Amino acid sequence: MTKEVRIKIKSKFVSKYRNGFPLILQDAIINQKDLKDEGTIVSLTDEKNSFIAKGYYGRQNKGYGWVLSKNEHEKFDKGFFKNRLLTAINRREPFFADKETTAFRIFNGEGDGIGGITIDYFDGFYLINWYSKGIYHFKQPIIEALQESVDFKGIYQKKRFDVKGQYVEDDDFVMGERGEFPIIVKENGVNFAVYLNEGAMVGVFLDQREVRKTIRDKYASGKNMLNTFSYTGAFSVFAALGGATRTTSVDLANRSKPKTIEQFSLNGIDYEAQDIIVEDVFQYFKYAGRKNLKFDLVVLDPPSFARSKKLVFSAEKDYTKLLKETIAITEDQGVIVASTNSSAFGMGKFKGFIKKAFEETNTQYKILEEFSLPEDFRTIREYKEGNYLKVVFVKKLG
Template sequence: MKKDVTLTVKAKYVNLYKSGYPLISKEAIINLNEDTKEGTIIRLVDEKNKFIAKGYFGKQNKGFGWVLSRNENEQIDQRFFMNKLRDAINYREPFFNSLDTNAFRIVNGEGDGLGGLTIEYFDGYYLINWYSKGIYRFREYIINALKELAEFKAIYQKKRFDVDGKYIEEDDFVAGERGTFPIIVKENGVNLAVYLNESAMVGVFLDQRDVRKTIRDAYAEGKNVLNTFSYTGAFSVFAAVGDAVKTTSVDLANRSLNKTIEQFRVNGLDIESHDIIVEDVFNYFKYAVKKQLTFDMVILDPPSFARSKKIVFSAEKDYKNLLKEAISITEDGGIIVASTNSSSFNMKKFKSFIDQAFKETNRKFQLIEEFSLPNDFKTIKEFPEGIYLKVVFIKSLP
């Protein structure tokens, strides 16, 4: 590793970092050099050269690195990562002991003191996601720690960092025995097909676990359900397992068709009684209005940002209008599951979108329940941006 670099924190940000804020940002540093070598250990000091914290330099969309320790004498070495991973694994012990769920997150970035890194567990398979070249420079320490601490069938990794404006969605087998994919994991007793060897997307977003269970257990029975931005159809599968009369899954990606069929089949569900449509969601809304289609439940889980041939969608700017589209095809008394993973606004702002959407459509609503990240997606109060998931169940009133 290159010699440590000392960065001076602007006075107005010193208390923020002393209180535990983990993200090293450009606006907080007086002498930030963007050409610093990725993975360099950096010391944060105040303008009197008094030590605040140490971390590493690693450019990603959130900033320029992460704090790892507030102990000036602590070495960022094999022992450091061993201790961090041991603590993270111990925290997830209830998940390892679960009889009906064997897919969950065991390291959640800054929530576990390892910003820029996530590790997920899929029935004995571990998947490491590296979000910057900076954290990737510590790969030997981290992989060796995981090998020593965990019993595993195999370890895979994905490089998610940005190089020259392009993301390297590279998957790579690391250790163990190569898997035969898909592997079938369980989430609250439901089967899910997962691929660790294709792209950055493995087939399921683990952060929606509690939401899927709630749909299955409390809302799906007897309902006609529309699942928009459906990806591989996991919400639809849980609704079907929960005895929904019918589900309709809509996604623009061609792969969504076969992936959704597969998710239904691994659960022994009759695919013939459900619709899977490859189409732009916004076009489908127009079609549904024209054909006077309505649904008892509409699930909205769009990406934070999406682009199709005719439409650019930004959750921060466009979620209100997306809700208005959903309201227009939701039955009176029906449920809209509004979800976003955008970290650019909080739950209060998200609820304001809901309020505006119903006001502009002259409809009334009731907020039934809300969700954020499940327990395995550990967060810290000092970094509220890390609590990115916001989900609200809304009842559309007559």
């Protein structure tokens, strides 16, 4: 039997939760000491003990759990989860019908009504991401609900709920048939190799789909392109297919090179005609500066937080400095695709970083277009932090 606890909310937060804010903040709770076991069902009340909302206790880096319902008598059983799943799946009908794209998100946490969990689709295989012990407590009814809601080849999972919010190693297979990896999926007609059995990252970040397509269709032709923090080279593949004269992919991880070669090869691109470099991006910028290398198109998509042997990078503190180094190696009239997945700040502040970087380098610029999360990464207006992706195409005018 799942425990239930009433937690009192400080008066200054009450209207926030009555208006639909979904994240249970540590600072909002008066009686934190009553929260002991993750997975406990919690009823939020005001200081006069009037009911506000109902959810679960589960710690992740964002907070202490998520609100799931405004119904005081709601049961978080298979029926509840199945209802939320079916609603989300029905919203993605156009994606399932698109033969050119066979990898997308079918459930996006609080955007689809259940914070702490996401589910991605990879050509018949489903991948569940659990972000706290709290939501993992409901594993059985959620998996049963998914099993009853979709036709699937196989279901995999990733646990991302150790104390640092990182990936927990475990057997990722849940049920159905085990995949023969790599699974080859399509994104706007481009092939990607996906591995659901190799740790936290599967081979492609689905939230950048529209950005990659835009690079291919509008910006790559005839350009010399640099892709920093390149992971498996997805931006480079799209640029090459869009007619880039050459791509350079730079990433610190040793596995980035064979993974990038694989993605190029899957799409009939001669990887030997491209540059694939395993190096700390921060060091590569220094090298490019010394050699006076210049690029027509640069993708700058660093992690929100990164630690190398020589430095610690935080997008909130260091993006402006990194962008200044990018400006220095971008040709006049060249385009920088400035991107961040940090939820610590919004688009306005991000554009402020861009403005500051260009001002401090005495360089004129023009914003060409901007992107946030694609449609399958559903968000809600009551939780702006959920729309974490910010991408701005910036032309360097000189």
